[in-house]
Every structure is written in C-alpha cells, then in structure tokens.
Amino acid sequence: MKEEEKGLSTIVKVVTRWIVGFILLFGIYIVIFGHLTPGGGFPGGVIIAGVFVLLTLSFGREVPLRKLNSTLASELDSFGALVFLLVGILGLYLATYFAQNFITTFPQQYFRPFSAGVIPICNLAIGLKVGASIFMVFIILAVTRVISVGEGRMKMLRKRTGRRRRK
Amino acid sequence: MEILVLLILMIIGAFIATETRDLLSSVISVGAVGFLLCLAFLYLKAPDIAITQMVVEVLALIILIRATLHRDLTFVKGMRAKLGLGFSLFAVVVVTVLSIPFFQDLPKFGHPLLSEGRSVxxxxxxxxxxxxxxxxxxxxxxxxxxxxxxxxxxxxxxxxxxxxxxxxxxxxxxxxxxxxxxxxxx
Amino acid sequence: MEFILCFFLLMVGLYAVVTKRNLVKIIIGLAIMEYAINLFLILIGYRKDGIAPIMTSTMDRVEFLRKAVDPLPQALVITSIVIGFGILALAVSIAIRIYERFGTFDINEIKKLKG
Known part of the structure; x- marks a missing residue:
C-alpha cells in the first residue's frame, strides 16, 4: 500500500507500465541491428538506461533498484568494458594486430543480422557498459542526493552565510 | 537553407538560455537548443548522431532539472562587476576577431574534403x-x-x-x- | 555562412562561461559550446544532396561512393556526445557539492566564503 503512494500519479504509472517494455525492446533492437541500420551501442545503451530512469521517475527509487541494484550495475559496467578489451586482445592472438576483425564475412552474408564479424559483439558490450554506467550516475546524482540532503543543514548553512555577509 | 534557419533558432535559444534570470527556464532553453541540434543532424544526413543526441539530451535535461529544481536559489541576482564584465566581453570579441582569417581555409560548405581525390x-x-x-x-x-x-x-x-x-x-x-x-x- | 553562424554559437557559449556568476549558467555555457563543436564537425563532412553513409542491398556501389557524406566525423561525434554527458554529470555533481558546502551557486559568494 505504501509503495502505491510513492512517485507520480496513477495515470503516469499506468502509461509507464504499458510503454516500458516497448522502449526496452527498441533499445535492444537499436543495439543488435547497429551494424545494419542507424544506431549502435552508444544510443542503444542510453535508451536502455532511459527505461530505468523512467521507472525511477514514475515509481520512486525502489522499483528499478530491485530489478537492477547498483552493485549489479557496476558489475555490468565493468563486464562490458572487459568484453570490449577482450575482443581487441583476441584480435591480437587469433589474427595479426590489436583490435583486428578476426571473423571474416563472406559476400553472401552481407545485410544479415549475423555478419560483420566482431562488430555486433562490440556493440553489445558497449551497450551494456554505457547503459549501466548512465543508470548508475543517474541513481547517484538525481535521486540519492536530493533525498539525503538534510533540510536543517541547509538552514544552518544559510544562517551562517547570512551572518558572514552582514560582516 | 534549413540549416541556416535551424542555426539562427539555436543561437536565439542559446541567448535566451544565457540571459534569462530563472534557472529553470534557462535549462529548458538549453533543451530546446539540443532538440534543434538533433533536427540539424537529421538534415545533415547523420541519423546515428540524431538518435544519440536526442536520447542524451533527454537524460541531461532530467539531470539538470533535478539538480536545480530542489535548490531554493533559483533566481540569479545581478551581474559581475562592471570592469570584470568589460574585460570578459573584450576577450570574447578579441577571440572572434582573431578567428576570422581561419574561415578562408575551410572547405566550402557542401563540398567536403573527401570529394577531392584519395582521402581516408x-x-x-x-x-x-x-x-x-x-x-x-x-x-x-x-x-x-x-x-x-x-x-x-x-x-x-x-x-x-x-x-x-x-x-x-x-x-x-x-x-x-x-x-x-x-x-x-x- | 554556416560555419560563421556555428562559430557565433560557440561564442555565445564562451560568453556564458566567462561572464556569468551562477554555476548552473556556466555548466549551460559548456553544454552550448559542446553542441557548437559537434555541429561544426558534422557541417565539415556534409556533401550537397548527400545521403547517409548506410548501405542497403539494392544500392549501387558507385552511386553510393559519389553521394555519401563523410562517415569519419560522424563516428567521432557519436562518442563525443556520450562523453559530453559524462562531463555534464561530473560538473553537476561538483556543483551540488559546492552548494552543500556553501549554500549558494554564486561563484563570487564562494570566493568570499573561503575557509
């Protein structure tokens, strides 16, 4: 019952419940088809982070944190960066130089989802990384601070600054 | 042509964002500039960047509004001292004047470097x-x-x-x- | 003409950074400068009556090569935008810290309150 009272009004909550799945699907589509259509890891990751930001704004802080707590988010962030680095190093070992595309693509595979060698893998890794890190910074920056800043401390500070200004 | 209109609108939005006294409307003006920039990218045939700019703009707006809205000091009072303001404006004008010769070295708009022979x-x-x-x-x-x-x-x-x-x-x-x-x- | 207007946008951002006293206004000026620089890079790569550098299976290769706009600045700007977001988050967090410490966004007040 208490949970229902947090966040914005019922209209916003219901509409959010309807469209959140579609936004997440669109983000995943943008990431996976990044090498064929406009898009890629960076915008897709930000859209996936936007889903959680929307949940945070409409339902309050607890609902998205239950699905993806900040430890898991930082782990996903590091995992994405490590996969990206690993693909580069694998290029060094399986082929000749760092970050080489070691999976060859044949002409009959062009314009298919499974083509372009390591590029879809890198897109997925970057999507994970960008999404997780932007979600993390949003949670820390916009939600935690505003709640935890004590009102009394603010007043005290204001008094102090006022006194000094009078001097 | 569309680019010129969009650029002029963006400059107007940026002026409003810098000169208005209410911090919230200033933040919203920056959002308008960002969305106009997204349209400009779309006209310049860069759909990847248009998508990225739009999504990032929304998140940046949310962060800026959440950072400024709950603070009690939303109105800006006064300007800097007259002398400091004069020096700052002088610096901006000097940078502008000194940059003018470099516009001659730029390629013409609509004819990029890649159309001339073997570029990367x-x-x-x-x-x-x-x-x-x-x-x-x-x-x-x-x-x-x-x-x-x-x-x-x-x-x-x-x-x-x-x-x-x-x-x-x-x-x-x-x-x-x-x-x-x-x-x-x- | 487009380049000059774009430069003017950059100067508006610089003006906001050097003359304004409020920290949020300074962050906004930084954001405007970043927009101007991104737009400038894309303007340099634009080709008249160009098409986006994305191939489709029915497109003629020679036609594509003759008409497509420059993909290199696009690839640079797409990361630059996300990095700009990171910089904005960093700047806003520093501003919030300063507000908690001094109770004001005004940089002149902060100078007076030092210590």
Whole structure:
C-alpha cells in the first residue's frame, strides 16, 4: 500500500507500465541491428538506461533498484568494458594486430543480422557498459542526493552565510 | 537553407538560455537548443548522431532539472562587476576577431574534403563493406577501423562517471558534517 | 555562412562561461559550446544532396561512393556526445557539492566564503 503512494500519479504509472517494455525492446533492437541500420551501442545503451530512469521517475527509487541494484550495475559496467578489451586482445592472438576483425564475412552474408564479424559483439558490450554506467550516475546524482540532503543543514548553512555577509 | 534557419533558432535559444534570470527556464532553453541540434543532424544526413543526441539530451535535461529544481536559489541576482564584465566581453570579441582569417581555409560548405581525390574517408566508404561486412559505415569506422579511439573514449566515460561517484559518495559527506561541528564548537 | 553562424554559437557559449556568476549558467555555457563543436564537425563532412553513409542491398556501389557524406566525423561525434554527458554529470555533481558546502551557486559568494 505504501509503495502505491510513492512517485507520480496513477495515470503516469499506468502509461509507464504499458510503454516500458516497448522502449526496452527498441533499445535492444537499436543495439543488435547497429551494424545494419542507424544506431549502435552508444544510443542503444542510453535508451536502455532511459527505461530505468523512467521507472525511477514514475515509481520512486525502489522499483528499478530491485530489478537492477547498483552493485549489479557496476558489475555490468565493468563486464562490458572487459568484453570490449577482450575482443581487441583476441584480435591480437587469433589474427595479426590489436583490435583486428578476426571473423571474416563472406559476400553472401552481407545485410544479415549475423555478419560483420566482431562488430555486433562490440556493440553489445558497449551497450551494456554505457547503459549501466548512465543508470548508475543517474541513481547517484538525481535521486540519492536530493533525498539525503538534510533540510536543517541547509538552514544552518544559510544562517551562517547570512551572518558572514552582514560582516 | 534549413540549416541556416535551424542555426539562427539555436543561437536565439542559446541567448535566451544565457540571459534569462530563472534557472529553470534557462535549462529548458538549453533543451530546446539540443532538440534543434538533433533536427540539424537529421538534415545533415547523420541519423546515428540524431538518435544519440536526442536520447542524451533527454537524460541531461532530467539531470539538470533535478539538480536545480530542489535548490531554493533559483533566481540569479545581478551581474559581475562592471570592469570584470568589460574585460570578459573584450576577450570574447578579441577571440572572434582573431578567428576570422581561419574561415578562408575551410572547405566550402557542401563540398567536403573527401570529394577531392584519395582521402581516408573515401577509403572507408569504398572498402568499408568489403573489409568489415557492416552495412552502416559509421559503425564500421567506430568499431573496426578506429577501435583504439573507441576504447579510449570508453575509458574517458568510465573515468568521468567514476569521478562523479567519488565526489558524491556518502562517507565524505559525513566527514564534512563532523568538520562543521568542530567549527561550530570553536 | 554556416560555419560563421556555428562559430557565433560557440561564442555565445564562451560568453556564458566567462561572464556569468551562477554555476548552473556556466555548466549551460559548456553544454552550448559542446553542441557548437559537434555541429561544426558534422557541417565539415556534409556533401550537397548527400545521403547517409548506410548501405542497403539494392544500392549501387558507385552511386553510393559519389553521394555519401563523410562517415569519419560522424563516428567521432557519436562518442563525443556520450562523453559530453559524462562531463555534464561530473560538473553537476561538483556543483551540488559546492552548494552543500556553501549554500549558494554564486561563484563570487564562494570566493568570499573561503575557509
């Protein structure tokens, strides 16, 4: 019952419940088809982070944190960066130089989802990384601070600054 | 032509954002400038960037509004001292005047460098599909030809987010409180 | 003409950074400068009556090579935008810290309150 009272009004909550799945699907589509259509890891990751930001704004802080707590988010962030680095190093070992595309693509595979060698893998890794890190910074920056800043401390500070200004 | 109209609208929006007294309307004007920029990217045939700009703009607006809205000091009072303002304006004007000669060296608008002979961008357009197999040439530049750059930029993003987390961490907040108590006792 | 207007946008951002006293206004000026620089890079790569550098299976290769806009600045700007977001988050977090410490966004007040 208490949970229902947090966040914005019922209209916003219901509409959010309807469209959140579609936004997440669109983000995943943008990431996976990044090498064929406009898009890629960076915008897709930000859209996936936007889903959680929307949940945070409409339902309050607890609902998205239950699905993806900040430890898991930082782990996903590091995992994405490590996969990206690993693909580069694998290029060094399986082929000749760092970050080489070691999976060859044949002409009959062009314009298919499974083509372009390591590029879809890198897109997925970057999507994970960008999404997780932007979600993390949003949670820390916009939600935690505003709640935890004590009102009394603010007043005290204001008094102090006022006194000094009078001097 | 559309680009000129969009640019003039963007300059007007930027002026409003810098000159208005209410911080909230200033933030919203910056959002308008960002969305106009997104439209300009779409006219300049850069759909990847248009998507990215739009989504990032929404998140940046949310962060700026949440950062400014709950503070009680939303109105800006006064300007800097007259002398300092004069010096600042003088600096801006000097930078503008000194930059004018460089406009002659730029390529003409609509005729980029890649249309003249063998440039690296021409190579990417010609060999991008054959060498990487990705139909989106921008992605193939981003993640295959220039993966070093992308790795560096991922590192920068990681570092800046880490810096934000380190600044806003809770324990340092407690330390500040203790320091304040000590000051109050004095 | 487009380049000059774009430069003017950059100067508006610089003006906001050097003359304004409020920290949020300074962050906004930084954001405007970043927009101007991104737009400048894309303007340099634009080709008249160009098409986006994305191939489709029915497209003629020679036609594509003759008409497509420059993909290199696009690839640079797409990461630059996300990094700009990271910089904005860092700047806003520093501003919030300063507000908690001094109770004001005004940089002149902060100078007076030092210590």
């Amino acid at each position: 961008a021409n190579f990417y357009l010609q060999e991008g599909l054959r060498k990487t197999g990705a139909a989106n040439i921008t992605t193939s530049v981003l993640l295959d030809f220039r993966m070093y750059d992308t790795l560096g930029e991922a590192t920068i993003l990681f570092t800046s987010i880490l810096g934000a987390l380190a600044i806003l961490r809770r324990p340092s907040h407690k330390k500040v409180k203790e320091k304040d108590k000590e000051e109050a006792l004095k």
